[in-house]
Amino acid sequence: MKDLNFRHLYHFWMIAREGGLNRAAEQLDLTAQTLSGQLASLENQLGGALFHRRNRRLVLTDFGETIFRYADEMFTTAESLSELLQQPPEHRPLTLSAGLSASIHKLIGYHLLAPALGLSREVRLHCQTGDTDNLLDRLARKELDVVLTDRQPPSERAGAFQAHRLASSSISLFAEPALASELRDGFPGSLDGAPFLATSLDAPYFTELMNWFAGNRVRVRVTAQVDDSALIKVFGRQGVGYFAAPTAISSEVCRQYQVEAIASIEEVRDVLFAVTRAGQIHHPAVDAIIKPRGSIGQE
The missing domain is CATH 3.40.190.10 (Periplasmic binding protein-like II)
Structure with missing residues (x-):
């Protein structure tokens, strides 16, 4: 990996995506001659031809198709990340990883999570059900942001968690x-x-x-x-x-x-309780969940 020239790989991806050297060169603000040289260098490094010419067009070889699939996944993800980072922090989507005790009714679980989904900011929810003790272990390992359960953490673990009574x-x-x-x-x-x-x-x-x-x-x-x-x-x-x-x-x-x-x-x-880690950093979606409510389903 340390020897792979990712700039050359990116330029190969652009050539394949744009369908030719000239169009890719326009997008990258480079000369077609420069791109051609980089492509040759990449092919030499990878040990195989990435394109062959057909009627003056560059067509991916089988090897090139394989490399393109990997590159496409990499750089599409990178572009999404770049777009995300260009947004103001307060507008970026929030990721919320929530654990739901299996003993809680599924309709109740929805009502408990609904305030987080109602924020003006986009929330990407990952919800997993399971045994409360196992979910608390995952919360301690920072794999979850909050655990929704029908019992408080055991006394011997009280110092590691904070239980917020939600409703009854x-x-x-x-x-x-x-x-x-x-x-x-x-x-x-x-x-x-x-x-x-x-x-x-x-x-x-x-x-x-x-x-x-x-x-x-x-x-x-x-x-x-x-x-x-x-x-x-x-x-x-x-x-x-x-x-x-x-x-x-x-x-x-x-x-x-x-x-x-x-x-x-x-x-x-x-x-019902929402359990967070003791001293957990502020999380707007978790804050919306732990906001006190009179009864289940009420905001």
Whole structure:
């Protein structure tokens, strides 16, 4: 690499892109003779002909096509970088790498990220889901800018992170219309022994919900354990059982999955946090996310 003449490679790329020496020379403000000499020098360095002449036109050889593909990727990227750097810093696109705990409902995840996407400045979002502990490890390694989760970092790691409480919501129970109508009658006793769709993820609100069931003497009959919040709703739509989701997204859940709400349980709360690194440098998109809001979906 240290021996490759990138200026000559760039001029070769221009010749191939413009379709000839004269047009490339005009673009580069050089003479065709100078470009011809540089091309010969590059071909000698690379050990093969890049063009052959056909009816007074330069046509890429097979070897030249290969070199051009690499050069095109390199210099197209370089031109994009140059255009970016010419913009005022406040107008350059922001890159936001966010981690979303798998135990957070996907609709909730969208609402939490929406303020960052609503900035006047362009934001290029990279969002990854996963286990909270793994996401926090990636945050510590500076691979992520923020982690959205339903729990605070463990106490032994509290000094490395800062947890910002975003919002909370009560939990509601949902089912397909016929089952929902049946379970609303005599609630909460009607839930005793009814088919229930449980999350297999370690979501804090789920533990609270199990305690609420026990306190109301509801025997929980789990018909399926699912580790995906969207898949649970699909099972619920098919009548396999009733399921829990945050009340804040009740209308969206009902509309998207053709289910109905059975009841809201105010004693059980889904609390959400944005976790950043301690002493993290100011990031406008992260600042928009951690802005306090009354409930999920409210700005």
